[in-house]
Every structure is written in structure tokens, then in C-alpha cells.
Amino acid sequence: MDDLTAIDSPVHRLHPLSKLVTTTIYIMVVVSFHKYDLSGLAAMILHPAVLFALGSIPPGICFYRMRYVMPLVCAVGLLNPFFDRTPMLVLGPLTLTGGIISMVTLMLKGILCLTASFLLAATTPVDSLCYALLQIHMPRMIVTLFLLTFRYVFVMLEEAAVMTEAYQLRAPGQKGIHYTAWGSFLGQLLLRSMDRAGELYESMLLRGFDGSFRYASGKKPGIRDILFPVLMITMFLVFRFNRVADLLGALVLRGV
Amino acid sequence: MIRLEHVSFEYESGCPVLDDLSFEIQEGEAVGLVGANGAGKSTLLRAMLGLLPCAGITVDDLPVVRENLSRIRKKLGYVLQNSDNQMFMPTVFEDIIFGPVNYGLSRQEAAQKAGEVMEQLGIQHLKDRYNHKISGGEKRMAAIGAVLSMDPEALLLDEPCSALDPCNRRRVIDLLNSLPVTKLVASHDLDMILDTCSRVILLSEGKVKADGPAYEILGSRKLMEDNHLELPLGWQSRGRTGNC
Numbered sequence: 045m046d047d048l049t050a051i052d053s054p055v056h057r058l059h060p061l062s063k064l065v066t067t068t069i070y071i072m073v074v075v076s077f078h079k080y081d082l083s084g085l086a087a088m089i090l091h092p093a094v095l096f097a098l099g100s101i102p103p104g105i106c107f108y109r110m111r112y113v114m115p116l117v118c119a120v121g122l123l124n125p126f127f128d129r130t131p132m133l134v135l136g137p138l139t140l141t142g143g144i145i146s147m148v149t150l151m152l153k154g155i156l157c158l159t160a161s162f163l164l165a166a167t168t169p170v171d172s173l174c175y176a177l178l179q180i181h182m183p184r185m186i187v188t189l190f191l192l193t194f195r196y197v198f199v200m201l202e203e204a205a206v207m208t209e210a211y212q213l214r215a216p217g218q219k220g221i222h223y224t225a226w227g228s229f230l231g232q233l234l235l236r237s238m239d240r241a242g243e244l245y246e247s248m249l250l251r252g253f254d255g256s257f258r259y260a261s262g263k264k265p266g267i268r269d270i271l272f273p274v275l276m277i278t279m280f281l282v283f284r285f286n287r288v289a290d291l292l293g294a295l296v297l298r299g300v
Numbered sequence: 301m302i303r304l305e306h307v308s309f310e311y312e313s314g315c316p317v318l319d320d321l322s323f324e325i326q327e328g329e330a331v332g333l334v335g336a337n338g339a340g341k342s343t344l345l346r347a348m349l350g351l352l353p354c355a356g357i358t359v360d361d362l363p364v365v366r367e368n369l370s371r372i373r374k375k376l377g378y379v380l381q382n383s384d385n386q387m388f389m390p391t392v393f394e395d396i397i398f399g400p401v402n403y404g405l406s407r408q409e410a411a412q413k414a415g416e417v418m419e420q421l422g423i424q425h426l427k428d429r430y431n432h433k434i435s436g437g438e439k440r441m442a443a444i445g446a447v448l449s450m451d452p453e454a455l456l457l458d459e460p461c462s463a464l465d466p467c468n469r470r471r472v473i474d475l476l477n478s479l480p481v482t483k484l485v486a487s488h489d490l491d492m493i494l495d496t497c498s499r500v501i502l503l504s505e506g507k508v509k510a511d512g513p514a515y516e517i518l519g520s521r522k523l524m525e526d527n528h529l530e531l532p533l534g535w536q537s538r539g540r541t542g543n544c
Binding site: 046169170171195198202240243244247248249250251252254 | 369378380386398399402432
């Protein structure tokens with residue numbers, strides 16, 4: 045993520061506050077679509093598509109990084125086809141029920157929200173994001189908690205990587221960690237992470253940390269930083285309250 | 301500047317790690333803290349900073365108690381033994397300005413200070429590098445920079461030259477010698493202690509075994525060997541020395 049946030053692109057250069065506001069409203073609009081409004085929701089793909097293109101973020105990286113979370117998000121609506129059997133659309137021999145459409149809608153909503161969050165994190169350094177959260181009057185304690193969680197997760201992952209390496213060096217030919225070692229492995233991981241986290245915290249205290257970070261104040265928002273959310277939010281609202289996909293479809297059919 | 305009077309400390313195990321320590325470090329003095337593993341060197345440094353509950357320590361006549369910790373920690377800069385645990389901000393630059401900004405400098409002032417320190421240490425090229433992507437030696441230099449940027453009145457260093465290549469080790473030694481601040485250096489690198497400190501305190505099992513001029517203490521083969529140490533490499537004759 046650090047490498048992605050270091051890219052220089054028009055999206056990266058935007059003020060963190062404008063990206064945060066745009067993403068928050070985008071997620072709210074996406075979530076607000078009706079469970080059968082798949083065609084309306086499909087138009088919302090435009091926002092991440094624009095950010096991928098302008099932000100020089102390869103979509104492959106996004107989906108690769110979220111490969112463990114995506115299935116969970118997609119699993120949310122899996123039972124819908126069993127409960128909602130109302131026929132909604134008949135395509136020859138195939139009958140699409142309300143359950144199938146709502147399942148796909150839920151999956152798409154999850155994927156769009158995750159992708160938008162990923163794009164925000166990939167184009168905005170975490171410190172700038174924290175600064176933006178403070179700007180919208182998020183309680184300082186929650187922001188600090190968010191930042192420290194972000195940092196300590198990496199401490200834990202680093203410890204896990206070192207321990208896994210040490211284990212594998214002494215267990216050649218073994219795939220993964222044998223279940224008999226899981227207990228002690230997890231226990232050691234927890235103890236080591238706590239020790240390291242403790243030392244990191246002490247190091248912060250020794251350099252004057254009093255419970256709140258002094259975030260980079262950054263630049264003031266410019267015209268571009270105001271125009272971006274205004275245009276995007278207008279687009280979201282147009283997509284939300286007008287059946288853009290239907291209109292486009294009608295136009296195409298009329299043309300034909 | 302730093303005074304200890306009958307300082308004792310033990311962890312929960314009940315075994316004393318610091319046992320009735322009393323000594324004083326004057327302003328501007330460079331003192332080496334040597335001793336075998338587990339002698340209590342790191343514990344002593346942590347106690348001076350108020351990270352461990354210990355009575356009997358004063359820094360500039362301020363007792364090391366909760367109310368004074370902020371002022372004491374501004375005076376004492378501490379370089380941890382493990383730099384991985386000292387660097388917590390994303391980039392080297394952010395880490396170096398963390399302390400100065402917390403102690404009231406504006407970001408511009410802190411950035412200027414960071415620039416000076418990085419130039420002093422020759423690590424300008426690390427400015428925008430991510431902490432988790434630099435080598436152990438680079439991280440050590442950056443950790444020293446993070447402490448120096450706070451303009452401490454005294455430096456407490458725990459193994460400052462570990463993980464450094466000879467060139468960077470020499471750079472740190474020269475830097476320590478050029479700094480007109482009080483220094484307390486805990487290390488097993490006795491040659492470095494000899495190069496940087498005029499006085500040495502030898503700890504063993506939490507007690508002060510010897511306290512005096514560096515050349516006298518580090519040059520005493522019997523004293524060193526009795527305490528599981530050896531003469532500095534530069535002073536060792538050919539062949540194996542020591543009692544290990």
C-alpha cells in the first residue's frame with residue numbers, strides 16, 4: 045500500500061478530505077440502491093473505473109489484495125435464491141428469480157464498497173487520511189486508534205513472517221505449520237507482538253507522545269479539490285435517482 | 301546531571317536486576333556502561349527514563365517520577381537496542397520529526413532540524429524511504445537521528461553500533477565524540493567505549509563492580525575476565541584471551 049500511495053497521479057494529488065468525502069458518499073449511495081435495482085447499481089462502476097484509470101492503480105492489484113475478503117463479502121447474499129423465488133425475468137428457458145437478482149446486487153454492492161475503500165487507501169497515505177478524518181470532526185481518540193491499529197497490524201505480520209521463516213527452516217519439506225504447533229505458535233506470536241508493541245509505545249512516549257498525533261496539516265483545498273467531489277457526487281445522485289442504464293438502453297434501441 | 305542513590309529494581313521473578321546502585325554522572329561526561337549479558341545495563345537505562353518504577357534517580361535535580369517524566373524525557377534522548385522497535389512512523393523523515401513536533405516545534409522548524417541531523421549523519425538519501433524497507437544499519441542511523449533531532453541534553457545509547465558496518469560505526473563514534481552533551485553508552489563493543497568514553501562503569505549482577513577511568517578499567521585483564529568480559533580487541537595480544 046505504501047508503494048501505491050507513493051504514485052504521483054491526479055487522484056493522489058487531490059486533497060485527502062475531498063477523497064474521503066467522495067468515497068463516503070459513494071458508499072452511502074451504493075448501499076442505498078434497492079435490492080432488485082441491479083441495472084441502476086451497475087452504472088456506479090464508473091466511479092472506481094475512473095479512479096483506476098486516473099490514479100494509475102492496476103485493478104489486478106486491487107482484486108489480488110482483497111482476495112481473502114471478497115469471498116466473504118460475496119457470501120452475504122448466497123442464501124437469497126433459496127428464500128426469494130419470485131420470478132422477475134424470463135430469458136428463454138431461464139427464469140431469473142428475485143433471489144438471484146438480489147444476490148448479485150448484494151455482491152456487487154460489497155465489491156463496489158470494498159473497491160472504493162481500497163482506492164481511497166491506495167491513493168491517500170494513512171496519515172493524510174487521519175488528518176482528513178479529524179477535519180470532519182471524527183473524535184481524535186478514534187483516529188489515533190485507527191492509526192495505531194494500522195501500524196500494529198504490520199508489527200504482528202512482521203513477527204508472524206519471522207516466526208514462520210524460523211519454523212520452516214527447521215521443518216524442511218513440511219507444508220505450512222503442523223497443527224500440533226499451532227497453540228504455541230499463536231501464543232508466541234501474541235507474546236512477541238505484545239513485547240514489540242510495548243517497546244514501540246515506550247519509544248513514542250520517550251519522544252513526547254501524549255496520546256495524540258500531530259498530523260501533517262497539508263495544503264488547503266484548491267479548486268480542483270472542490271470540483272472533484274462536487275462532480276462525482278452529482279454523478280452519483282444522477283445515477284441514483286435516474287434510471288441511466290434504462291435511458292441508455294432505450295437510446296441504443298431507438299438508434300437500432 | 302544524573303544521580304543515582306541506592307537504586308534497586310527487581311522484576312516479578314524476585315531476582316534483583318539492579319542492586320543498590322549509587323553513582324553520579326556530571327554534565328558533559330561520556331560514560332561507558334559495560335557488563336556481561338544480564339548485568340542490568342538496559343534495565344538501568346530504562347529506569348533512568350522512568351520506564352521502570354525505581355526510586356532514587358534524579359536528572360538535573362528532578363526526581364524521576366510521573367510528574368517530571370515529560371521534562372526528563374526531553375532532556376534524555378534514548379537510542380534503543382533494537383531499532384526496529386524505535387521506528388514507528390512510515391518514513392524516516394516522519395520518524396525524525398516526530399519528537400520535535402511533539403515538543404512544540406512547527407513542522408517547518410522540525411523539517412529544518414531533521415535536515416541538519418540527516419546531513420550530520422550522512423543519511424539524507426534515506427529521507428523519504430519507508431522504515432520497513434531500509435537495512436538494519438540504515439535503521440540504526442535513522443534511530444540515532446530521530447533522537448538527535450530532539451536536541452537532548454544527554455544521550456543514553458544502548459548498543460549504538462550494533463548492526464553498523466565499519467564505516468558507519470566510525471561515523472557514529474566520530475559523531476558521539478563531536479557532540480558536547482552528556483553521554484551514557486551501554487555496549488559490549490569495548491573498543492567503541494574506549495574511543496568515546498573517558499569513564500567506565502562496570503556492572504555485574506546489578507551491582508557496580510568498578511567505576512573509574514576507561515583506560516584503567518578496560519585495561520585490567522583480571523577485572524574484565526572476572527566479570528565475563530575481555531580486554532578490548534585493540535589491546536589483546538595474539539592468541540586467545542579471556543575465560544569463556
